[in-house]
Amino acid sequence: MANKKKDAPLAGITVSKNEDFSAWYTELINKAELADIRYNIKGFVCYRSWATITIKRMYQKYEAILEKNGHLPLIMPSLIPESNFLLEAEHVKGFAPEVFWVTEAGSSGKLTERLALRPTSETALYKMYSLWIRSYKDLPFKRYQSCQVWRYEGKMTRPFFRGREFHWIEAHDVFATKEEAMEQVKQDMEMTYKMLQDEFCIPIIFFERPQWDKFSGAEKTFAADALMGSGKVLQLPSTHFLGQNFSKPFNVKFIDKDGKEKYGWITCYGPAISRIYGAMIAFLGDDKGLILPFDLAPIQIVIVPIIYKGKEDIVMSKAREIFDLLKDKYHVKIDDSDESVGNKFYYWELKGVPLRIEVGPRDIEKEQVVIVKRHDSQKYIVKENELEKKIDELASNYTKEVREKSLIDFESQIEIVYEKDTAIEAIKNGKIVCCGFCSIDKDGEPCAEVVEKEIGAFVRGKRVDEEKHEFGTCLICGKEAKCTVYLAKSY
Ligand SMILES: [Zn+2]
Numbered sequence: 001m002a003n004k005k006k007d008a009p010l011a012g013i014t015v016s017k018n019e020d021f022s023a024w025y026t027e028l029i030n031k032a033e034l035a036d037i038r039y040n041i042k043g044f045v046c047y048r049s050w051a052t053i054t055i056k057r058m059y060q061k062y063e064a065i066l067e068k069n070g071h072l073p074l075i076m077p078s079l080i081p082e083s084n085f086l087l088e089a090e091h092v093k094g095f096a097p098e099v100f101w102v103t104e105a106g107s108s109g110k111l112t113e114r115l116a117l118r119p120t121s122e123t124a125l126y127k128m129y130s131l132w133i134r135s136y137k138d139l140p141f142k143r144y145q146s147c148q149v150w151r152y153e154g155k156m157t158r159p160f161f162r163g164r165e166f167h168w169i170e171a172h173d174v175f176a177t178k179e180e181a182m183e184q185v186k187q188d189m190e191m192t193y194k195m196l197q198d199e200f201c202i203p204i205i206f207f208e209r210p211q212w213d214k215f216s217g218a219e220k221t222f223a224a225d226a227l228m229g230s231g232k233v234l235q236l237p238s239t240h241f242l243g244q245n246f247s248k249p250f251n252v253k254f255i256d257k258d259g260k261e262k263y264g265w266i267t268c269y270g271p272a273i274s275r276i277y278g279a280m281i282a283f284l285g286d287d288k289g290l291i292l293p294f295d296l297a298p299i300q301i302v303i304v305p306i307i308y309k310g311k312e313d314i315v316m317s318k319a320r321e322i323f324d325l326l327k328d329k330y331h332v333k334i335d336d337s338d339e340s341v342g343n344k345f346y347y348w349e350l351k352g353v354p355l356r357i358e359v360g361p362r363d364i365e366k367e368q369v370v371i372v373k374r375h376d377s378q379k380y381i382v383k384e385n386e387l388e389k390k391i392d393e394l395a396s397n398y399t400k401e402v403r404e405k406s407l408i409d410f411e412s413q414i415e416i417v418y419e420k421d422t423a424i425e426a427i428k429n430g431k432i433v434c435c436g437f438c439s440i441d442k443d444g445e446p447c448a449e450v451v452e453k454e455i456g457a458f459v460r461g462k463r464v465d466e467e468k469h470e471f472g473t474c475l476i477c478g479k480e481a482k483c484t485v486y487l488a489k490s491y
Contacts, residue, residue: 012350016287025158025282032290032350034281035159043157043164047274050351051160053298055167055277059146061199061295062169062271065191071142071171076124078147079115084123087249094216095119098151100164117150122217122242122268125172126250133264135255136176140184141264144171146273160278161234161491168272174252174264181241181265185222188239188269189464192224195271196236200280201293201403203227204236205410207461207486210440210448215268219243225460225488226279227408231430233460234279234491237271284406290352291375294398301326301391302348303334306341306360319359322369325388330395349374354398355391375402414486416469420454423475423487427457432488436471436481447476457487 013031017024029035034051047055063073079102085092100117104110118124125143133141146169157163171188175181189206196202204224214221215238223238246252247263256262284291294300305319319334326332335344348356358370369387371380373394382390415426417435426433433455438444440462448459462483471481 012288012346017285021282024285024287028281028285028289029159032352037159041164043153045157045159045163045165050298051277054292054296055273057296058200058273058277059169062195062273063144063146065194066144066169066171069142069187069191070140071144071173074143074145076118076121076128076145076147078118080118080121080124082114082116084127085116087123088217088246090245091122091217095151098153100150100152118147119149119151120270121145121147121149121170122172122246123250126246126252126266129172129174129264130251130253133174133252133254136257139174139176139254139264140180141174142171142184143173144169158278160274160281162275166272167274168270171269173267173269174247175267176254176256176262176264178243178265181243181267184267185220185239185241188237188267189222189224191269192237192239192271196224196226196276198403199293199295199399200276201399201406202236202276202279202283203406203408203410206464208440208464209238209461210444210459210485211442212445212448213459213461215240217242217245219245222464223461225490226283227410227413228283228491229408229413231413231427231432232489232491233432236276236279237269239269240267242266242268284402285352288346289350291402292352292354293402294354294395297352297354298331299333299348299351299353300330300395301332301355301357302344302353303332303357303359304341304344304348305334305336306358308361311361314364315359315361318364322357322359322387326391330391355394357387373398375405417475418471420475423455423457427455427487427489432486433457434469434484434486435475436473437483437485438474438477438479439482440485444474447474450476451487455487457489460486460488460490 013027015023015027032050033048035048036046039046099119102115148165148167150165153162153164155162173184196204204226206222206224209221209223218240220241221238224236225233226236228234244263244265246266252264253261254264281290303319303322305315307315323332323334352374354374356372363369367384368381371382413432414434415431417423417426417433423433438447451457451459462485467484469484471484474481
């Protein structure tokens with residue numbers, strides 16, 4: 001291990017996450033071979049295999065829970081005619097600046113109607129829903145698709161976090177009543193907690209967004225903010241109560257039990273899997289590289305043979321024996337490359353492989369192996385005949401341990417604030433501010449602009465779970481406080 005420096009190219013990340021997050025993230029993306037930004041369209045990124053395997057598993061988990069909750073899959077065309085788009089005025093206003101348009105086709109030249117590359121699929125789906133939904137017996141009508149969407153992002157792009165093409169799931173549900181639609185919004189939030197917090201180990205909290213920050217065309221938007229631990233939050237999945245804003249222009253109607261024709265109540269839910277992946281690796285990773293929940297690691301167990309001259313055969317055959325023992329249950333690999341043992345350790349730590357098994361001649365003599373856990377570097381010496389049991393135990397606890405370590409107590413991040421100056425100070429100190437606010441309806445927007453300009457934070461909205469704090473007046477204008485809101489910086 002004396003020549004560690006010489007082996008530097010494989011030796012992992014050189015920047016500390018705490019000192020320079022941005023440079024750390026870029027190195028992680030490059031060195032762990034997650035994405036390549038050299039593709040020659042700005043904001044369009046190649047996802048490499050190590051990331052793609054994990055992303056596909058995240059999709060599988062999400063699709064399974066959606067289907068369990070009554071959603072059926074479908075696949076929609078990626079182009080939307082402009083005429084569909086123009087049907088909902090608020091929606092078109094919100095999305096127009098970000099749409100990629102297809103205006104020409106092959107040798108026939110200009111198209112008679114512009115076609116949008118879908119930035120989201122309301123205007124594609126609801127046009128079809130109006131043909132598919134006839135009667136109350138068709139309701140609830142719950143569908144989802146896993147697909148790419150395209151938005152011409154003006155902000156700086158970063159692989160997975162923000163790009164001009166991203167990968168997501170969108171679920172669009174129609175109900176006979178407003179109450180059922182609001183129940184769905186609740187179920188969407190529960191699914192989000194189950195997936196993001198339990199499976200992907202990202203701590204979140206849901207806010208009802210202010211009216212000026214809702215989804216274009218929605219009546220209400222509920223969004224999960226990931227707690228990144230620095231007072232900064234990151235918006236992750238959001239679920240929207242669209243009311244009848246879309247069912248009216250798109251004619252999504254049904255004949256109800258009483259024989260009357262009525263408009264459906266619609267909700268939509270959009271977990272952006274690529275962004276969740278970005279948040280997960282950014283949040284869980286450390287200075288050695290990736291840390292992944294056990295189920296999501298492309299390789300879960302790596303076996304590293306420690307080869308000494310003359311002992312090659314005995315070490316390799318033991319490594320293969322262990323491989324055979326575990327291969328049906330786990331994603332296992334033997335690293336029999338020519339790299340030094342040290343480099344192999346660095347490399348698989350960088351890749352976030354949860355468990356490493358070291359097989360050396362001395363351990364073979366003692367009928368034991370060494371197991372090292374990635375997320376906390378804990379080392380275990382295990383007798384060969386207890387290996388399988390120990391691996392099962394470590395594997396089944398791994399994600400829970402990562403989750404517990406990453407859990408951020410929302411309450412401990414909050415500072416209760418009554419004065420603007422105190423709020424500025426608190427935000428500077430990396431806190432999330434809890435304060436009174438005049439309104440999260442349109443009339444509160446001027447105060448939100450002051451929050452942005454003078455406090456340097458955003459109004460994230462009203463928390464969805466129980467609110468314990470009450471205020472008499474708005475932090476900004478001093479008028480009566482109609483609600484309690486949270487202010488934070490965001491990524
Ligand atoms: Zn105010």
